[in-house]
Amino acid sequence: MNRPIRSFVLRQGRTTPAQKRALDELLPKYGIPFSSAKLKSSRYAPLVLEIGSGMGETTIAIAKDHPEADFVAVEVHGPGIGSLLNAVDKERLTNVRVMRHDAVEVLEQMVDDASLTAIHLFFPDPWPKKRHHKRRLVQPAFAALMARKLIPGGSLHAATDWPDYAEQMAAVFGAEPLLEPAHTGFAARPSTKFESRGRKLGHPIRDLHFRRRT
Numbered sequence: 001m002n003r004p005i006r007s008f009v010l011r012q013g014r015t016t017p018a019q020k021r022a023l024d025e026l027l028p029k030y031g032i033p034f035s036s037a038k039l040k041s042s043r044y045a046p047l048v049l050e051i052g053s054g055m056g057e058t059t060i061a062i063a064k065d066h067p068e069a070d071f072v073a074v075e076v077h078g079p080g081i082g083s084l085l086n087a088v089d090k091e092r093l094t095n096v097r098v099m100r101h102d103a104v105e106v107l108e109q110m111v112d113d114a115s116l117t118a119i120h121l122f123f124p125d126p127w128p129k130k131r132h133h134k135r136r137l138v139q140p141a142f143a144a145l146m147a148r149k150l151i152p153g154g155s156l157h158a159a160t161d162w163p164d165y166a167e168q169m170a171a172v173f174g175a176e177p178l179l180e181p182a183h184t185g186f187a188a189r190p191s192t193k194f195e196s197r198g199r200k201l202g203h204p205i206r207d208l209h210f211r212r213r214t
């Protein structure tokens, strides 16, 4: 069988009882199943897609700061999805939806071209070993896919604490004809535990801002 190279390995780790309850009870409420239907804002609001939302700290903070926008967080890690769902419910956020699926397939199949106001890609798995670099999300074809899904002027905001991945991002985004460098993104990026872990290891944090050419 020809298996695609994925950017993740599904090691779900420990799921706490609260996360499990959230997956059972809240995913039907806030989740969007993977299907052939296209993602749409329910109220003509700007639509922001977050790729690999982890435990969802960033998703929650940005969604609270931007009630005018709708957010779709895509993640494959069950415990992280459970934590995010619990936070959405606790904060009574009405502008966050959650997808438990591979973000590559979501972008390819559920997102119309020129429909996203922003894409957030914060601390994607760095796959530091050279033989694993092919698993990194940021590659020319994926950059082209993300760029096509943004509205003209729409923002692509990525962050990483791995210097060689930051260089790869800058080179790949810089070479994508639909993208141009930008100074800021859609929202300020709050810190997460991946960022503090990187800082503790002495890694420099880099934010990369690009936008779709108008």
Ligand SMILES: C[S@@+](CC[C@H](N)C(=O)[O-])C[C@H]1O[C@@H](n2cnc3c(N)ncnc32)[C@H](O)[C@@H]1O
Pocket (backbone or CB within 6 Å): 007, 008, 051, 052, 053, 054, 055, 058, 074, 075, 076, 077, 080, 101, 102, 103, 104, 121, 122, 123, 124, 125, 126, 192, 193, 194, 195
């Ligand atoms: C290093 S973590 C960062 C999480 C979060 N963005 C943060 O800053 O705390 C990367 C996350 O991306 C998720 N991920 C990797 N590839 C993905 C994909 N193709 N689709 C959805 N999620 C993915 C992983 O499961 C993991 O939770």
